[in-house]
Amino acid sequence: MKMRAAVLEQFGEPLVVQEVDLAEPRAGEVLVRLAACGVCHTDLYTASGADPSGYAPAVLGHEGAGVVEAVGEGVALVEPGDHVVTLFSPQCGRCEHCLDDRTNLCLAIRDQQNNGYMPDGSSRISRQDGEIRHFMGTSTFAEYTVMPEIALARIDPEAPLDRACLFACGLSTGLGAAINTAGVEAGSTCVVFGAGMVGLGAVAGCRLQGAERIISVDLSEERLELARGQGATETMLGGEAVVEAILEETGGFGADYTFEATGNVAVMRQAVESARMGWGLCTVAGVAGKGETLDIVPRLLITGRRVAGSSFGGVKGREGVPKLVDRWLAGELDVEPFVSHHLGLEEVNRGFELMEKGSGIRSVIDF
């Protein structure tokens, strides 16, 4: 079938929206008609050429939500008409990691996915001059996509898809960092560095876990206002003096839980230094630049701080995303404020521009 899609042709150049061919889903694969897709930093990171593992041509996009249109042979997990959120982090349910409660990093299709292919090693996207590769196993900057069934989370059809798509990446990452990775305890003090999609999700996650104090740190007053809306009890402008300010606010000790959601390694270091002596846990959720390191003074560890990291918030996607969506529908989460712009697919590059300008939290493409 023919469809319109945003193709990364050349690193550092705008995506080119064009008509491409999409083949039918093969065994274990599903054809999804996309309803909405968020524009995320990871898309821009790859489009810019900064990601050393990037490739082109490829259809970008990974924060998608839509409706199952057709299924390939043997598909048992979804059926036509199901509402789904796309998962760049799949859940096969059978591998060593899926069977273990401690991790959500499914091992089933990593290699092929990282190379831009479906599990059988081929692409479903093409045009006259040849193959176009998938991106993150999702390629949701398009009217349709073909994806492995293990990479689709079936959600309540009551959930509006133009907000449900946020659960495909940023929002689940932030929520899960607090709920799963850190396992924030009720009554605790938390600090969240960064108030973008992931940081705001972490603030909301801390709130859902019953944290008593949630300090949001960002460079933008506008974002700090959004953080207050998600449950931050205090806010601080970021900068060099912020660790000292946090220690002052916490009796000289630091916070029980700190979260890093900026990808800046200097901020990661602040998040470690703001964690409480004795038992403070710093959870890194941001993605650092190539070659950068988080430099920790070992004494901070010896005196009881811990450091962890979180990919997709430790959420096992097929099981976990529907539950988070249910909490939203039950009124526990206010997702509306995250969607700052609605765009058409033709405007995808404007989504990148808005992101680079720091305008709003999320642009969502509606199909």
Next chain:
Amino acid sequence: MKMRAAVLEQFGEPLVVQEVDLAEPRAGEVLVRLAACGVCHTDLYTASGADPSGYAPAVLGHEGAGVVEAVGEGVALVEPGDHVVTLFSPQCGRCEHCLDDRTNLCLAIRDQQNNGYMPDGSSRISRQDGEIRHFMGTSTFAEYTVMPEIALARIDPEAPLDRACLFACGLSTGLGAAINTAGVEAGSTCVVFGAGMVGLGAVAGCRLQGAERIISVDLSEERLELARGQGATETMLGGEAVVEAILEETGGFGADYTFEATGNVAVMRQAVESARMGWGLCTVAGVAGKGETLDIVPRLLITGRRVAGSSFGGVKGREGVPKLVDRWLAGELDVEPFVSHHLGLEEVNRGFELMEKGSGIRSVIDF
């Protein structure tokens, strides 16, 4: 009273064994007649002048064991005749940290202890030309010492004191890193970097926790032999290729638990890199040099590794040390091989020389 003690007079110079005055224990304090004291790296670190918080003159030594000789006013935790292990990490039992299971870092007397004084801000040690300060709240390179009652662990009098002293620092640090800080699970795979006192203790701790595989890494074949004696199932010579070798030995994933017991930040980094994707925990027990940092590639965290640190093995001293000693007396631990040299107090500087040469594991001073 008069006693002989090893005094740090000048940084970088040998300790000077001499007669000094020891005042009577005041309220809450205890006079201990020392029977034995291990010579530990921390003593040498301070004697060398490398420790920026060091001071002189002071009586060094902190890995002591002895017998209570007299008690000051109001002392309720020990009585004359009790056999005790000295604790540089006290346990008041009342502070916020003592009341919390997550940490052993008692807050009661930190400041005065760090400055070389008893909790009331004064020293019990002096000579004609003035005050001599305590070291780590212990000062056990001496025939006697005065210590706060909260810094003494009462142990089974059946335990030979010339080995019980090892529980005052290195051995408990290693054992506790595995038992308390990491909480090694039965059946797991562990890697311990460094096979000195702390590393060997960690190997033994992993064994006590029921680890299935324990890989000991060191630069010395002789020490690796000792590690096998403590329960290491595999050994490796350290070096640049060791991470790759560990990954190869663990199906490409890394170990469930890794321990760093060298204080070398490059080795700390290897310990992080050897921890398993998904859930591997790296526990840092070694003390790094001033200004050095542990540099971590954040991707290692994002993909599920965790980093923790351990001071005195997370052992709450008054409760925890007697239990470890009991396990030794019950035959669960073989402490004999750790004591490589027996010295008199006059030979304390030889203990430092042996340590610098890497000869044996521990020199113990017998009084």
